[in-house]
Amino acid sequence: MVTKSEETELNRLESQVDNGGGGAWEYLCLVRKLKVRRSDKVLKHGLSILNDSKKRSSLGSEEWTLYEEVAIAAMDCQSLEVAKDCVNVLRKKFPESKRVGRLEALLLEAKGSWGEAEKAYSSLLEDNPFDQVVHKRRVALAKAQGNLSGAIEWLNKYLETFMADHDAWRELAEIYVSLQMYKQAAFCYEELILSQPTVPLFHLAYADVLYTLGGIENLLTAKKYYSSTIDLTGGKNTRALFGICLCTSAIAQFSKGRNKEDKDCPDLQSLATAALEKEYKQRASGKLTVLTSAFKSLKVSS
Template sequence: MSLLHPPSHLTPAQALTLSQSAPAVLRSLPNNVGKSALQTVASPIENHEVWISYENLLISCLRTGDLESAQECIRRLVDRFGDSNDRVMALQGLVREAEAEDDPKSLEAVLKSYDEILAKDSTNVPIHKRRIALLRSTKKISEAVAGLVTLLDFSPTDAEAWAELADVYLEQGLYAQAVYALEEVLVLTPNAWNMHAHLGEVQLMAASTGSGSNDAATQRYAAEALKRFCRSIELCDDYLRGFYGLKLVTTFILKNASKWSKQIKTSSTEDFTLPDTETVQRLAQLATEKLSEIVRRNTAKEPHWSGYDEAEIAAARELLAGETATIVR
């Protein structure tokens, strides 16, 4: 388990294992900062991998409640970079949030400290993001949205902020706004197959909730979802979520196609056209075959087929089992 890997990708069990080894890891990592600029540059500690390790270890420790080790990590980061470094300030705030736990007064104090920092430097992106995360966790959704809009006003190329905004909108069932925000993410990261699939998921949700009430909007969302899932598997030909979404959207289209007109114009320049039924059926069959292969090879623990999330494999297995049961009946 490498400390250089993003800690958000670790399972709870892996994060716990890493946290439990934190004292030994901290003893093994260099932490002496040179007294002069020359000593600092020449020191073995001036390796970016060391500081990535400290940051990742800190986050894993916070996930598991090891505040003592987290505080030692932040102390060493402050010693090296100072407490006025934007990233270090955000990590300090993260530690204070963990220390506050669920105490409203303590969390409000942390939020106030973020406001004070931003009053002095309104372009401090890490602090903006910590503030938004804290607002979301305390259910201050409208303020979180306002914070994201403010952040994107001066940093419109921040794909992470657009994705966060989409997530906030999605939680509120505002599908059109979520779609818009995710489209901005793809403008910035056009080859991100996971974001193509996520946009397809949101569009399929919008189509499903609107089915029967507005056929034009429903068909448009379904057609766009189909395109997005196809693009995701074009970019990554073993992407489980892409094939899972493709299976869902083709099933949805085949179920509702008889109620829809073949083509609906939403403007004078833009047409949303679904493929013919035969093409949709072929795509559905492709999705079924690929999902079956992924589940089979992952279950058999074949080399190079073990990187899938267990919950996603279980969901794919359930989807395939449901289809088999339907065919048998």
């Protein structure tokens, strides 16, 4: 999870490293810790450390972690030569390692030789049938070939065994959303909220899915989850504030003739619009007119 202060730290280090201010190793460590995908930067700065034998030897055993990190980054940037060199160095150092075996299979994936990669993963699974990373790579392999229903099948099978893996639940939810299977996606997000109730982004994603599904029941629930996102973020999530406005407007359309007002919190929407107006005034005062006209078309006001 990337918190606000960690994000600020990452951006600070990134601009420092990009401008030649040093701290490349700290940057690479932070990228690895936060699991963010900055492959081009990792490749550039990681290689400059690896090519400098003095810097490299000062890392000690961390050197091999860096080789792995750079290899994956190079595959992501399609610099397959560099990736191959890194994997070869690792293979020389650890001839028996399963982790390097996974890396070799990943290199096959990057080359696009799906069949060989599949074979490599199968043989890795024969050695250790409970290797979670390899199971996940098979899902990714299906996804890379555009076989999304296959990926869903693999993922469901994987989740039957490893139910606590929230990364896999999230991946499944995102695949379902991309296929517009919102009911199934909603189930995955429910699972994620249950396992990590304090992550506002899952509440937000669940509310988005419910809003997309539509229907008065779902809209009312979506509004509640947008509210809980605001609660968990202290009102600093703009998307949740907009969500409240959209939900209120949609609910008002449903309950027009029936005169059945949403009684739980009548000023929720006016508070949300006020918060949005304040934020726009502070950070993008030029866009304020766009915001007010959007409110007008939604028939909400502060």
